[in-house]
């Protein structure tokens with residue numbers, strides 16, 4: 001079965017005004033969808049990828065140096081993860097074990113948000129700002145273009161912010177700093193971030209016939 005465009009976990013207008021319904025119509029309905037379509041086209045007929053999960057496709061594309069397939073399949077996964085990192089603004093804050101880890105690594109939640117903001121704003125050109133778990137500690141970093149944590153050691157994904165221009169141009173024009181601060185201050189899904197401390201964040205954006213067979217995911 002081909003890979004699918006995952007449904008958004010909220011209504012298209014649920015993140016407004018931070019992220020408008022129009023942005024979601026384009027970013028999810030056109031950009032993310034295009035990555036799904038292209039990935040399916042590229043794996044059609046590829047040796048050894050029949051029935052592979054999305055994680056397997058991304059890893060095998062990386063290993064074999066198939067840049068087109070890597071870029072499209074990694075973007076399919078990155079966006080599937082990204083939508084889950086967001087939630088309607090309800091004054092949410094990190095709690096429990098996550099709050100403790102944030103305190104240990106950054107001092108307080110605002111210091112973490114400042115660090116993510118800095119990483120997002122200073123990342124040159126297209127890419128993704130990430131909060132990852134690295135050997136038990138939180139770390140902020142960023143990756144270029146379609147690059148994704150699960151092809152790197154020491155990067156268990158907890159949260160990401162898309163800083164490709166297509167993520168903010170409709171609502172914020174060229175103002176990436178205003179986009180980043182607006183998202184980070186208002187619509188982070190801290191429950192999802194906390195859930196990813198179990199190290200299974202990779203699987204939460206995975207799909208495909210083998211996605212539910214952990215022994216087959218590597």
Ligand code: FE2
Pocket residue numbers: 027031079162164166167
């Ligand atoms: Fe994007």
